[in-house]
Amino acid sequence: MPQSATTGYSLLQRFLHWAVALLVFFNLLFPDGMNAWRHIVRRGDTPSAADISAANIHAYLGIAILILAVLRLFLRSFHGVPAHSAEEPKVFQVAARIAHGALYLLIFAMPLSGMAAYYFGVDLAGSIHAGILKAILWTLIGAHIAGALVHQFYWQTNALRRMTIG
Template sequence: MKRPVQTPDGYGPVQIALHWAIAGMVLLQLLLSGPIQVAFDARMDGGAPIHGFLGGALATAHLVVGSSILVLAVWRLALRLTRGAPPASMPAPRVIVLIGKVAHLLLYGFIFLMPVTGLVAWFFQSDLAAGLHGWLRWPFILLVVGHGVGALVEHMVFRNRTLERMLRAGPPEDG
């Protein structure tokens, strides 16, 4: 018989570690976007995609980090589907809770879609995927900033545990 998804009081240490690892890697990707764009353009023009040691290392790092984000995102989603997620912290107006749910759904979409479009662009030399990847960058940045601001607002204005739950593991399950 299939085990039902739990609704824990907080996130487990692995869920928290994955959240912050993905967040840090997404920020790193923003810093590494220039060299990969240069390398992609050169590759599409039929030239050597990697120019110089530093440019090549940074472009390669962008590919490796993007692939790692995708792997960690799969792990994170699997944990969320099997372990569950805590309910929204209260007090918070219903509209805030709804915005949070929509934002999380979009964040999960972006942490899958960005690596997939980037990898398709690179390995299949797809201008379409590259264009989509580049275009999605700005809405993703706005969503990430909004996510951070939202967590701070919930913490400082509504004085609930939303931010604390992503900084400290909840009781007592480890996952």
């Protein structure tokens, strides 16, 4: 479905956006359980039940992010997304498409690399997951938030409204 097929996001699209955002922020801000588990295992020690539980929370939320992201893409393919506003210069429209594509890519790559490390013992995947992918994700989140604020306060579009109250 073309991007201009709709004028707003559905309630389910908005819910999935904010659910994924909250879960991503939680896992980015509170990875301590997974980090502790990883260090214990790398030393060759046996993690405690509490260490495993804390790591599982991080892992299960990552799996939830992956499932919700699949649902988001499925819904997006049927419902579409609103067109870019006329106030937004073409170069920023292209940048927004690239940034959104990269965000989706990372929303898939982060859980998959984390699962490769945690469940299959691929240490390189864990290093990439906790290193470069995490740094790129933080950068893209910052750009996404900055873009939303530019829309709201500089171009004065309804982009924030479309993703909050509809």
